Structures are given as structure tokens and as C-alpha cells.
Amino acid sequence: MWQPATERLQHFQTMLKTKLNVLTLRKEPMPTVIFHEPEAIELCSTTPLMKKSTHNGYKVTYLGKVTISGTQFLSGCTESAVVGLWDRRALAQEEHLPANSLLEIRPFQVRLHHLDGRGETSVTMDTYQVARIAYCTADHCTSPNVFAWIYREINDDLTFQMDCHAVECESKLEAKKLAHSMMEAFRKTFHSMRSDGRIHKSGSSDEFATDDSAPDDSTPEEDG
Numbered sequence: 001m002w003q004p005a006t007e008r009l010q011h012f013q014t015m016l017k018t019k020l021n022v023l024t025l026r027k028e029p030m031p032t033v034i035f036h037e038p039e040a041i042e043l044c045s046t047t048p049l050m051k052k053s054t055h056n057g058y059k060v061t062y063l064g065k066v067t068i069s070g071t072q073f074l075s076g077c078t079e080s081a082v083v084g085l086w087d088r089r090a091l092a093q094e095e096h097l098p099a100n101s102l103l104e105i106r107p108f109q110v111r112l113h114h115l116d117g118r119g120e121t122s123v124t125m126d127t128y129q130v131a132r133i134a135y136c137t138a139d140h141c142t143s144p145n146v147f148a149w150i151y152r153e154i155n156d157d158l159t160f161q162m163d164c165h166a167v168e169c170e171s172k173l174e175a176k177k178l179a180h181s182m183m184e185a186f187r188k189t190f191h192s193m194r195s196d197g198r199i200h201k202s203g204s205s206d207e208f209a210t211d212d213s214a215p216d217d218s219t220p221e222e223d224g
Contacts, residue, residue: 057104081164
């Protein structure tokens with residue numbers, strides 16, 4: 001016997017409701033089901049959302065590096081190198097460069113991710129071994145936003161040179177946080193190397209120096 005579409009729909013709803021109640025042992029009434037024409041149903045995309053790769057660190061502007069002399073470094077030893085890098089940028093008539101890098105400090109390794117033109121995607125990366133970092137500071141007369149570190153670079157002929165790298169942070173506080181994070185990274189690296197026997201227990205962390213201007217409330221980087 002032919003039934004109008006409305007009656008057939010109601011009959012189908014009643015059967016579906018009964019079967020669901022039996023299968024789930026639910027005694028409470030089912031909510032009213034509203035059916036729409038197929039054309040009115042919008043299907044959500046089943047394509048999974050790709051999560052962008054992110055890095056922990058601070059966005060900075062990499063100012064460059066300068067080779068310096070000496071092996072013992074005291075407070076103020078990076079000042080002349082930073083002045084030279086700062087003046088080099090001034091000669092380029094670029095008073096304020098947008099952040100073009102991401103500095104990530106972790107035990108054993110410091111990573112400098114160079115970002116694309118939009119400052120988003122990492123295109124290249126420079127790595128620095130924490131054990132080769134001799135000094136770092138965020139205390140510069142040129143600008144309190146500058147953070148610098150001295151790195152022992154080993155050349156292909158096994159000779160070495162001391163390079164002073166500098167970055168401009170977005171604020172003085174971030175520069176000091178980077179100095180604090182670098183100090184914590186070295187402490188963890190040194191402790192691990194001494195525990196593994198790679199450094200004699202009589203050794204000390206005097207080979208590495210950092211200014212004590214890092215804020216006490218800075219949060220050190222977590223182990224990666």
C-alpha cells in the first residue's frame with residue numbers, strides 16, 4: 001500500500017528509535033530527529049589538519065659574527081665586536097630589521113633557525129655546540145636588546161678561531177632571558193659530560209663565562 005512520504009518518514013523514525021533503544025538499553029526518550037534533503041546536508045572535510053612544525057625559542061635579528069682574539073674573556077669583551085656589527089647595519093641604512101631568525105637554546109646544542117621572508121618558516125639552520133661556547137652576555141652599551149656569545153670555531157685544518165655572534169632581541173628582558181638560558185644549558189651540558197666521564201671531576205666550569213645580569217625569574221629552556 002502506498003504511503004505519503006511524510007508517513008513513511010515517521011515510520012522509519014519510529015523503527016530507528018525502537019532499535020536504538022533496544023541496542024543501547026536506553027529507557028529515556030530519544031530526541032527528535034530532523035531529516036533534511038540530501039542536498040541540504042553539508043559534509044565536513046575529512047582531510048586531517050596538518051600541524052605546522054614549531055620550535056621553542058625567541059625571534060631575533062641575527063647581526064652577524066666577528067672573529068676576535070684571546071682565549072680568556074671578561075666582562076665587556078664583546079662590546080667592540082657588537083659595536084662593529086651594529087655600525088655595519090647602520091651603514092646599510094637599515095635602522096630596524098625585522099626578526100629573521102629563531103634562537104633556540106638547549107643543553108648540548110644551540111640552534112639558530114634562519115626564517116623565510118615572512119619570518120615564519122625555517123629555511124636553514126646553524127648549530128653551535130654548547131661545550132664550545134666560551135662566553136655570553138646581554139649587557140651592551142650599544143643596545144640592551146643585544147645578546148652575544150663567543151664561539152670556538154674549528155676550521156678544516158683543525159685550527160680554531162673565536163667568533164663573536166650577536167643577535168638583536170625584541171626587548172631587553174628577552175636578551176637577559178637568553179643569557180640565563182645559555183647559562184643553564186651549559187650547566188646541564190657540563191654536568192652530563194662530567195657524569196659520563198668526558199670531563200674529569202677536578203674540572204670546573206671556569207672555561208665558560210656569562211654575566212650575572214640574567215633575571216632571577218627567567219625560565220630556563222627545558223630539555224629537548
